[in-house]
Amino acid sequence: EIPFAESYKIKMVETIRRSTREEREQWLKDANYNLFNLKSDQVFIDLLTDSGTGAMSDKQWSAMMLGDESYAGARSYYNMKEAMKNILGFDHFLPTHQGRAAENVLFSVLVKDGDVVPGNSHFDTTKGHIEFRKAKAVDCTIDEAFDTEIDHPFKGNLDLIKLESVLSTYPKEQIPMIIVTVTCNTSGGQPVSMANIKAVKELADKYEVPVCFDSARFAENAYFIKTREEGYADKTIKEIVLEMYSYADMATMSSKKDAIVNMGGFIGMKSEELWKKASTYNIMFEGYVTYGGMSGRDMNALAQGLDEGTEFDYLETRIKQVEYLGGKLEEYGIPFQKPIGGHAIFVDAKKILAHIPKEEYQAQTLGCELYLEAGIRGVEIGTILADRDPETRENRYPDLELLRLAIPRRTYTNNHMDVIAAALKNVYDRRHEIKHGFKIVDEAPIMRHFTVQLEKI
Numbered sequence: 011e012i013p014f015a016e017s018y019k020i021k022m023v024e025t026i027r028r029s030t031r032e033e034r035e036q037w038l039k040d041a042n043y044n045l046f047n048l049k050s051d052q053v054f055i056d057l058l059t060d061s062g063t064g065a066m067s068d069k070q071w072s073a074m075m076l077g078d079e080s081y082a083g084a085r086s087y088y089n090m091k092e093a094m095k096n097i098l099g100f101d102h103f104l105p106t107h108q109g110r111a112a113e114n115v116l117f118s119v120l121v122k123d124g125d126v127v128p129g130n131s132h133f134d135t136t137k138g139h140i141e142f143r144k145a146k147a148v149d150c151t152i153d154e155a156f157d158t159e160i161d162h163p164f165k166g167n168l169d170l171i172k173l174e175s176v177l178s179t180y181p182k183e184q185i186p187m188i189i190v191t192v193t194c195n196t197s198g199g200q201p202v203s204m205a206n207i208k209a210v211k212e213l214a215d216k217y218e219v220p221v222c223f224d225s226a227r228f229a230e231n232a233y234f235i236k237t238r239e240e241g242y243a244d245k246t247i248k249e250i251v252l253e254m255y256s257y258a259d260m261a262t263m264s265s266k267k268d269a270i271v272n273m274g275g276f277i278g279m280k281s282e283e284l285w286k287k288a289s290t291y292n293i294m295f296e297g298y299v300t301y302g303g304m305s306g307r308d309m310n311a312l313a314q315g316l317d318e319g320t321e322f323d324y325l326e327t328r329i330k331q332v333e334y335l336g337g338k339l340e341e342y343g344i345p346f347q348k349p350i351g352g353h354a355i356f357v358d359a360k361k362i363l364a365h366i367p368k369e370e371y372q373a374q375t376l377g378c379e380l381y382l383e384a385g386i387r388g389v390e391i392g393t394i395l396a397d398r399d400p401e402t403r404e405n406r407y408p409d410l411e412l413l414r415l416a417i418p419r420r421t422y423t424n425n426h427m428d429v430i431a432a433a434l435k436n437v438y439d440r441r442h443e444i445k446h447g448f449k450i451v452d453e454a455p456i457m458r459h460f461t462v463q464l465e466k467i
């Protein structure tokens with residue numbers, strides 16, 4: 011049998027540098043044990059995020075050269091508008107500089123004090139924008155998502171009973187939208203099935219509440235529908251995406267993921283009235299409605315990226331690389347969120363460092379150890395990220411303490427995956443020698459993980 015290989019070849023490369031353990035010890039200390047504070051030159055393999063870190067194609071780079079930088083009515087805007095209609099089916103859209111900007115603009119129209127926003131494990135900026143407006147994000151993800159050992163094909167699904175209980179408890183005036191995150195980043199890059207999307211939309215219609223897709227990794231979600239859900243094997247990714255979005259009233263998008271650009275975002279809307287209202291906020295916060303914080307060249311690259319990002323061959327290459335890394339970790343007996351998600355491996359730090367109390371930040375501790383081992387930078391998806399409860403100011407301890415290893419698109423080779431797996435195995439094998447975690451010495455009142463300063467215990 012002929013083995014699988016990438017559906018692209020490499021035209022441009024960027025040098026990265028290995029470092030010594032002594033260097034890394036000093037750098038990490040100087041960074042107050044917060045991996046966000048490291049300089050990228052101090053990192054050998056950067057798995058902090060798959061956001062804006064992918065490699066653009068030759069076609070995207072050539073689209074950049076054709077960018078139209080007109081303030082109003084640029085050709086690049088119309089290219090993006092066409093992609094928006096053809097790929098996602100939205101008649102109306104607003105460009106924004108990234109995903110959280112789309113949230114800011116859209117939520118400025120729709121979310122107010124006292125509102126309730128049900129969804130599947132809202133991403134931290136999404137939750138931040140909800141809580142900033144004194145509204146509440148209610149997590150309605152299925153329980154299976156919170157056990158890393160359960161092998162459920164669609165762990166991003168919403169629990170319809172939990173959702174209906176929210177919808178029937180509050181009046182519709184207090185529920186501005188249901189947010190469906192495709193794929194669900196927080197629960198491990200886990201997809202939502204078409205059947206679940208459809209059922210959510212039916213409930214939403216029953217209670218007259220609109221549905222908003224947090225779309226960052228919508229194409230990866232479509233790949234999993236195609237490969238895991240009955241009835242979709244013979245459909246193209248583009249057909250599946252159009253069906254998914256037929257159940258959405260609106261969408262926010264971080265184009266830095268599945269549109270494979272370094273910067274950009276948008277809001278897609280079916281309602282012209284909503285578009286009009288959101289336009290005012292877009293002009294205030296982002297820029298005029300035909301560029302909204304993006305250069306013409308970037309809108310061009312985004313339009314091209316949406317097309318490439320919804321091609322099966324590209325997605326297969328991408329997701330098989332993540333599976334390759336997961337397969338190695340499995341072989342080494344390292345626990346992580348199963349099944350393997352779309353954009354990342356979520357290592358179960360709670361299981362690996364069970365002997366360290368959760369008050370000492372297990373996932374953060376594992377992340378620091380992996381960096382020290384081989385210069386690999388992951389990100390904590392655990393107690394530090396979960397922030398404090400806005401009312402009690404107590405630490406929120408999430409069910410999962412994960413170290414996310416996010417794989418940038420078209421960036422690293424499987425040799426890099428081998429290095430990551432071997433380094434993590436070394437840490438895993440000496441896990442009992444890791445006796446203590448960290449304590450926080452300084453933190454911001456909201457989204458503390460970016461700037462938190464830690465001290466070794």
Ligand code: F0G
Binds near residue numbers: 133224275
């Ligand atoms: N929604 C989801 C599901 C995300 O994963 C992100 C970003 C956003 C919204 C916000 O988009 O960064 O463009 O403002 N996730 C990145 C990550 C940061 O590393 O997972 P943004």
